[in-house]
Amino acid sequence: MKKLLQISMVAMLLMVIFTSQAFAYQDWVYFEASLTPGNAGLSGWATKATATGSVAKIGISTLEGQWIYRVRKSDGDFATLQLRLPTSIGVYDKEYEKDGSGNSLGRNGYNYRLNIARYSSDTGGVKTTDGWFQP
Numbered sequence: 649m650k651k652l653l654q655i656s657m658v659a660m661l662l663m664v665i666f667t668s669q670a671f672a673y674q675d676w677v678y679f680e681a682s683l684t685p686g687n688a689g690l691s692g693w694a695t696k697a698t699a700t701g702s703v704a705k706i707g708i709s710t711l712e713g714q715w716i717y718r719v720r721k722s723d724g725d726f727a728t729l730q731l732r733l734p735t736s737i738g739v740y741d742k743e744y745e746k747d748g749s750g751n752s753l754g755r756n757g758y759n760y761r762l763n764i765a766r767y768s769s770d771t772g773g774v775k776t777t778d779g780w781f782q783p
Contacts, residue, residue: 680778681764685713688765690720695759696783701752703741704728705782706762711737713775714767719744719760719783727753727760733767737779754783 675697681689704719704727711734719728719742728742744754754760760783766775 676780676782677761678778678780679762679764680776681715681766682774682776683764683766684774685766685770685772686768688763691762691764691781693722693759693761694781694783696754696756698756698782700756701744701754703743704754704760705739705741706731706779707739707781708734708737708777708779710776710778712777713772714770715777716765716767717742718763718765719754719781720763721753722759725753726763758783 674692674694677692677694679691683689706717708717714733716730716732717734717740718726718730721727727744729745731740731742734740744752747753762781764777
């Protein structure tokens with residue numbers, strides 16, 4: 649009985665550790681969106697682990713249709729200009745905008761996510777994009 653109790657306690661401890669890790673912010677995040685024209689979605693959260701002011705990276709693996717990508721801060725404001733209608737898959741660098749004091753909005757340790765929108769003048773039904781985002 650004592651052995652069973654020990655095994656149960658270890659199993660519960662492991663479950664708590666893995667669950668907390670699953671909800672922790674990462675320094676990059678995978679995104680996927682399947683949308684009709686004019687609609688938007690958001691990636692999961694990622695924490696900026698690189699130097700303040702360094703560029704955000706958007707890696708696009710699938711590109712069907714026309715898309716717009718833009719980085720958002722945790723308060724909902726946009727932190728970069730949009731990457732509009734990229735023409736191919738690949739990795740794109742996006743510089744962070746400046747705040748009213750001239751400081752970069754891309755700050756180390758802050759949380760960001762990628763706003764993914766289907767270009768409203770795009771034709772056709774549902775199209776897909778996916779890839780990764782690193783603030």
